[in-house]
Amino acid sequence: MYNWDGPVVSVVIVTYNQEAYISQAIESALTQKCSFPIEIVIGEDGSTDNTGKICQDYALRYPDIIRVTRNETNKGLMNNYFDTMLRARGKYIADCAGDDYWVDPYKLQRQVDLLENNPEVVLTHTNYKEYHTADNRIVDDIYGLRHIVKPERSSYKNNVYELINQVNAPFVFTGSSCFLTKAFRNAYHLNTSFFRNKEYPCEDYQLVFFLLKEGDFLYEAEETTVYRINDRSLSYMTDLRKQLQFAFSSFKLKTDLLMTDSFEMKRCASFFETRLKEIISLCIRLKEPNPATEALQITRDLGYPISLRIQMYEWVLSSQTLSFFFRKLKGD
Numbered sequence: 001m002y003n004w005d006g007p008v009v010s011v012v013i014v015t016y017n018q019e020a021y022i023s024q025a026i027e028s029a030l031t032q033k034c035s036f037p038i039e040i041v042i043g044e045d046g047s048t049d050n051t052g053k054i055c056q057d058y059a060l061r062y063p064d065i066i067r068v069t070r071n072e073t074n075k076g077l078m079n080n081y082f083d084t085m086l087r088a089r090g091k092y093i094a095d096c097a098g099d100d101y102w103v104d105p106y107k108l109q110r111q112v113d114l115l116e117n118n119p120e121v122v123l124t125h126t127n128y129k130e131y132h133t134a135d136n137r138i139v140d141d142i143y144g145l146r147h148i149v150k151p152e153r154s155s156y157k158n159n160v161y162e163l164i165n166q167v168n169a170p171f172v173f174t175g176s177s178c179f180l181t182k183a184f185r186n187a188y189h190l191n192t193s194f195f196r197n198k199e200y201p202c203e204d205y206q207l208v209f210f211l212l213k214e215g216d217f218l219y220e221a222e223e224t225t226v227y228r229i230n231d232r233s234l235s236y237m238t239d240l241r242k243q244l245q246f247a248f249s250s251f252k253l254k255t256d257l258l259m260t261d262s263f264e265m266k267r268c269a270s271f272f273e274t275r276l277k278e279i280i281s282l283c284i285r286l287k288e289p290n291p292a293t294e295a296l297q298i299t300r301d302l303g304y305p306i307s308l309r310i311q312m313y314e315w316v317l318s319s320q321t322l323s324f325f326f327r328k329l330k331g332d
Contacts, residue, residue, distance in 0.1 A: 014045065016074065017047045021098060025097070039090060043083060045077075092180060103226055124179075129142070129225070159217070183215060186214060251298075281313065296310075
């Protein structure tokens with residue numbers, strides 16, 4: 001039925017210093033009930049704890065299913081992610097982070113059936129749960145997507161506008177996805193610089209963006225995956241400088257992507273209004289005007305009309321900068 005020599009799905013797991021979680025991720029892939037063969041391809045990024053040993057032990061126990069690459073030095077998430085992805089031999093790739101796990105044993109079977117029966121579709125994805133480690137709490141359907149019915153077909157550019165304008169719920173949570181390996185490889189080779197730029201804050205956003213060019217996406221409302229929110233994530237969000245760094249680099253990634261085609265900037269209003277406010281507000285609090293100034297210049301260069309609300313934030317920032325400059329001149 002699947003017309004594929006070898007594993008039909010490559011489950012890609014990248015991990016670094018996740019000894020407390022990695023077994024759960026691997027086990028959730030091993031317990032999938034499928035009518036086709038799968039492989040689990042693990043990229044272990046030079047962990048300093050027992051993560052590498054745990055992965056190797058699993059590979060010894062399941063030599064026909066699990067392949068592990070242990071990096072001698074830490075490559076970083078982006079390089080490890082795509083290096084591991086490129087080792088996939090399956091017709092399809094399913095992504096599972098080393099600290100996440102799947103809770104639906106039929107996830108891969110359903111997703112592959114959808115992809116096999118809909119040749120125009122290159123990616124399927126599902127709803128998910130969040131696991132907050134700080135208080136050991138699992139939150140179901142956090143963004144209210146359980147009853148959302150997404151259109152089966154939408155134009156490439158309409159999908160891009162939805163992706164760019166996402167504020168809370170992600171357009172696609174890649175940890176729940178399964179996609180065509182051929183589509184990924186084509187997107188990767190045509191846009192390698194976007195997949196390897198260490199200045200970008202993530203690896204999955206550009207993957208989704210360029211996969212949209214390859215074909216349609218299908219969404220299922222079932223919660224098949226648990227996304228772990230750990231203490232590191234929470235502490236990160238209390239550090240204003242890290243927040244600013246992430247906000248600006250995320251803004252830069254999205255605006256760079258918008259430059260790859262003839263998109264209508266007015267249709268990206270939610271993105272520009274939300275992100276510019278965030279960046280300028282953080283710059284005002286940190287008294288660091290440069291990231292906001294650069295973001296505003298990028299916005300104007302793209303032809304997006306700066307709204308009155310953002311102009312007011314810009315005025316506050318400019319006033320603060322002038323005040324700081326004059327205090328310096330006076331020696332305060």
